[in-house]
Amino acid sequence: MKRQQFVVIGLGRFGSNLALELMDLGYEVLGIDRNEELVEEMSDQLTHAVVADATDEEVLKSLGVRNFDCGIVAIGNDIQMSILAAILLKDLGIKTVVAKAISVLHGRALEKLGVDRVIYPERDMGIRVAHQLVTPNLLDY
Ligand code: ATP
Numbered sequence: 059m060k061r062q063q064f065v066v067i068g069l070g071r072f073g074s075n076l077a078l079e080l081m082d083l084g085y086e087v088l089g090i091d092r093n094e095e096l097v098e099e100m101s102d103q104l105t106h107a108v109v110a111d112a113t114d115e116e117v118l119k120s121l122g123v124r125n126f127d128c129g130i131v132a133i134g135n136d137i138q139m140s141i142l143a144a145i146l147l148k149d150l151g152i153k154t155v156v157a158k159a160i161s162v163l164h165g166r167a168l169e170k171l172g173v174d175r176v177i178y179p180e181r182d183m184g185i186r187v188a189h190q191l192v193t194p195n196l197l198d199y
Contacts, residue, residue: 066088066090067147076132081104081105088108092111112146113146123150124151127152128154131157132158140164158178159178
């Protein structure tokens with residue numbers, strides 16, 4: 059069976075760690091970031107890493123992004139960029155689009171665009187750590 063392919067947009071702390079973990083799990087990962095230094099750092103650790111503006115539709119098309127199984131928008135602080143990248147991934151027809159949100163309103167906007175899964179990393183990690191603290195034998199989840 060063909061290995062699932064992921065495209066990760068934004069290689070900051072969240073995006074780069076997600077991309078590296080997917081690589082460790084044996085999947086193919088295309089990383090995109092407009093920051094040349096970040097892309098250079100990641101280039102020999104990902105299947106492909108490209109310097110590009112993820113809000114440029116023609117660039118995404120030329121990278122064949124429509125053929126990926128899952129796209130992750132790992133841009134948080136710049137909500138405009140996050141929303142534009144998410145719209146483009148949805149419009150290109152990627153089956154599953156996941157996006158990180160930095161606030162509830164940001165998350166609601168992403169949901170309205172049809173993003174399949176919205177992640178709130180800080181909120182989710184806070185909840186997870188609280189559970190781990192009061193349940194020492196809890197298996198990591
Ligand atoms: P993190 O918390 O994951 O470290 P951050 O807070 O440093 O992220 P964000 O604003 O969430 O920064 O952006 C994450 C990454 O997305 C950055 O490396 C940034 O260069 C990249 N990025 C932002 N806008 C675009 C864009 N239009 N095209 C490509 N990459 C982008």
